[in-house]
Amino acid sequence: MICLALFVSDIMVVFGLIGATVSNIIAYILPGAFFLKACVMNAEEGNKIENLSFYRKVSWFLVIFGFVVMVICITSKFV
Numbered sequence: 001m002i003c004l005a006l007f008v009s010d011i012m013v014v015f016g017l018i019g020a021t022v023s024n025i026i027a028y029i030l031p032g033a034f035f036l037k038a039c040v041m042n043a044e045e046g047n048k049i050e051n052l053s054f055y056r057k058v059s060w061f062l063v064i065f066g067f068v069v070m071v072i073c074i075t076s077k078f079v
Contacts, residue, residue, distance in 0.1 A: 017077060020076075020077060021073075021074065024069050028062050028063070029062070029067065032058075032061075033063055035055065036059050039052065039056060
């Protein structure tokens with residue numbers, strides 16, 4: 001923490017980076033990842049979910065989209 005305080009002159013930069021990462025993780029990445037994990041656990045138990053391939057594709061899209069948006073948000077903080 002002290003090193004961060006030495007190198008960053010404005011606290012808004014830190015808040016912006018935290019917001020750019022955490023908001024995307026909570027909104028996009030974690031829901032998709034949790035569903036993918038639940039699909040794996042249901043498959044091990046033998047439960048079937050209708051249209052599973054569609055939901056998996058949507059979950060992967062959420063995860064990838066979350067990472068892309070996170071990179072864009074972090075990049076826009078520095079440009």
